[in-house]
Amino acid sequence: GTGQRNDDIMTTFSSRGPTRGGLDLPNGKRWVDNIIKPDLVAPGNRLLGAASSMVGQPAPYGNWLATTYPALMQGAKDLGAAQDLEKELMQLSGSSVAAPAVAGAAAVLLQANPGLTPPLVKAILQYTARPLAAANLLQQGAGQLNVDGAVYLAQQMRTDIAKALAAGTLKAGDSLMLPGKTVPGNTSMPGADWGRIAYAGGSHVVSGNALFTTFQPLYDPGLTWVRRVALRNTLNFSSSTGLNSIVETNVKKQLLLTSQVRLLDGLLGANGLSQSTGLFTPTRQLADKIAGGYGRALRMGYSLADGFVYAEGLALGQQSMVRNSGFTLAEGFTLAEGFTLAEGFTLAEGFTLAEGFTLAEGFTLAEGFTLAEGFTLAESLASKNMLGDK
Numbered sequence: 001g002t003g004q005r006n007d008d009i010m011t012t013f014s015s016r017g018p019t020r021g022g023l024d025l026p027n028g029k030r031w032v033d034n035i036i037k038p039d040l041v042a043p044g045n046r047l048l049g050a051a052s053s054m055v056g057q058p059a060p061y062g063n064w065l066a067t068t069y070p071a072l073m074q075g076a077k078d079l080g081a082a083q084d085l086e087k088e089l090m091q092l093s094g095s096s097v098a099a100p101a102v103a104g105a106a107a108v109l110l111q112a113n114p115g116l117t118p119p120l121v122k123a124i125l126q127y128t129a130r131p132l133a134a135a136n137l138l139q140q141g142a143g144q145l146n147v148d149g150a151v152y153l154a155q156q157m158r159t160d161i162a163k164a165l166a167a168g169t170l171k172a173g174d175s176l177m178l179p180g181k182t183v184p185g186n187t188s189m190p191g192a193d194w195g196r197i198a199y200a201g202g203s204h205v206v207s208g209n210a211l212f213t214t215f216q217p218l219y220d221p222g223l224t225w226v227r228r229v230a231l232r233n234t235l236n237f238s239s240s241t242g243l244n245s246i247v248e249t250n251v252k253k254q255l256l257l258t259s260q261v262r263l264l265d266g267l268l269g270a271n272g273l274s275q276s277t278g279l280f281t282p283t284r285q286l287a288d289k290i291a292g293g294y295g296r297a298l299r300m301g302y303s304l305a306d307g308f309v310y311a312e313g314l315a316l317g318q319q320s321m322v323r324n325s326g327f328t329l330a331e332g333f334t335l336a337e338g339f340t341l342a343e344g345f346t347l348a349e350g351f352t353l354a355e356g357f358t359l360a361e362g363f364t365l366a367e368g369f370t371l372a373e374g375f376t377l378a379e380s381l382a383s384k385n386m387l388g389d390k
Contacts, residue, residue: 001046008144010135011045013094014038017138018279035202035226036137036279039122040129042105042145044098048076051090059088066090105147112151115159120219123211124150126198131283137205137268138279142197143287149194156181157212165220173258174215183209195287197264200257202226207290208262208297218256230254262295 017037022030051066051073053059059073060066066073075091077083106121116124128150129143157176164170177183200206200218202225210216217223224231230251238244267289271278276285289295 005130005144008043008132010041010132010139011093014041014044014139015095017141033202033226036141036199036205038141039199040102040126040141040143040145041132042098042101044095044101045093046075046091047093047097048079048081048089048091049097051076051088053086053088056086058085059083059090063090102145105145105150108147109150109154113154113157113159115161115163116154116157117162117165117219117221119221120161123198123219124153127196127207127211128153128194129197130193131195131197131287133284134282135284136276136280136282137197137286140283142199143195143283146194149192153183153212156183161215161219165215170215172215172217172255175213176215177213183212195283196290197283197286200225205264205268205286206257206261207264207295208260210258210260210262214258214260216257216261217254223251223254223256224248225256230256257298259298261298262290263298264290264295266296267294 015038017035019033019035019037022032024030051059052063054062060070072090072092073083073088076089079091081089083089102125105125109121109124110116125145126142128146129141130146130149131143132140156178158164158178161170161176196207198206198211218225222233222235224233231248232251232254233246233248235243236245236247264286268279268281268286269277271280273280276282
C-alpha cells in the first residue's frame with residue numbers, strides 16, 4: 001500500500017523453502033531434493049491489474065473471478081481507481097501477480113543487454129536484490145526484486161556473451177565486463193543496498209564480484225548443476241523439422257565456478273531455526289557480513305565433494321534412442337523438465353516407464369527402477385522466483 005520499500009514484509013501465504021519434492025526408494029526410504037528456494041521475492045500482495053470483461057461490457061461481466069469475489073474490484077475502488085469502461089481494475093494477490101514482475105524484469109534485462117544467458121539473468125536478479133528485514137534465506141531468498149540495480153549491472157557487461165559462448169570462444173575466467181566497467185560498490189549505483197547473494201547448484205550460497213567480472217561456467221544454459229549432479233544437454237536440429245532431439249549426458253569433468261568467487265556455506269553454519277543459522281540466517285544479516293568482507297574465496301581445483309568441480313567417475317551406460325520423441329537417454333540419467341515419454345519405452349538396462357509418465361528435471365533413476373502407471377515425478381530443480389500462492 002505504499003511506494004517505499006523499507007516497510008515491505010513477507011506475506012503470510014508466501015511459499016517457503018526448501019523444496020520437498022522427492023522419490024520413494026525401493027528400500028522404503030524417501031529421497032528428498034532439498035533445493036534452496038525461493039531465489040528471490042517480488043511484490044505480490046494486493047496489486048492492481050486489469051479486470052477483463054466481455055467486449056463492450058462493464059467489468060465484472062464475463063469475469064468469473066471478479067464476479068465470484070466482488071471484493072477484488074472493491075479493493076481497487078477503495079484505492080481510488082476510477083473504473084471507467086474497459087479501464088476497470090481489480091486487486092489480486094499471489095504468485096500469479098508476483099511472477100509477471102520477475103518475468104518483466106528478465107525481459108527488461110535482455111533489452112538492456114541481449115547478450116545475457118538465462119542463468120546469468122537469474123544470477124543478476126539475485127545479486128542485486130534488496131534484502132527485507134526479518135526474513136531468512138528460506139523465506140525471501142536473496143531479497144526483493146530490484147529492477148533498477150539489475151539493469152545497471154547488466155549494462156556494465158559485454159553484449160556478446162551468449163554468442164561468444166555458443167561459438168566456443170568464451171572460457172572460464174574470461175572477462176565479462178565492458179572496457180572500463182566493473183561491478184560497482186553499494187554507494188555508487190541505482191537501487192543501492194544490493195544483497196550480493198546468489199545460489200549455485202541448488203544448494204550453495206555464493207557472492208563476490210568475480211561472479212560477474214569473469215565468466216562462470218554455470219552461466220552456460222547447456223549445463224545443469226544440481227547438488228552433486230552435473231548434466232550437459234545438446235540440442236540437435238533438422239533443416240526440415242527444427243529441433244528433433246535433445247541429448248542429455250553426464251558431465252565427465254567440468255569446472256563450475258572459478259577462483260575468487262566467495263563461498264558462504266561455511267559462514268552460514270549448520271541449519272538451525274532457533275539459532276537463525278544456516279539457511280535460516282536472515283538475509284539482511286548475511287548481506288551485512290558480505291559487505292564486511294566475510295566469505296571464503298574458492299581455490300581452483302575444488303573436488304566433487306565440495307561441489308564445484310565435477311570429477312570423472314560416473315560411467316555412462318549404453319545409450320538407447322526413444323524413437324518417437326527423439327530423446328537420447330543413457331543409463332542413470334534424467335530427462336529435462338517437461339519431456340513426456342510415450343507408452344512402452346524402456347530406458348537402458350532395467351528402466352521401464354509405463355504409459356503417460358512425465359519425468360521432471362533433476363532426478364537420477366538407479367538401475368532396476370520400475371515406475372507403475374500413473375506415477376509422476378515432481379519437479380526438483382527449479383526454485384520459484386516468485387511469491388507462493390495461498
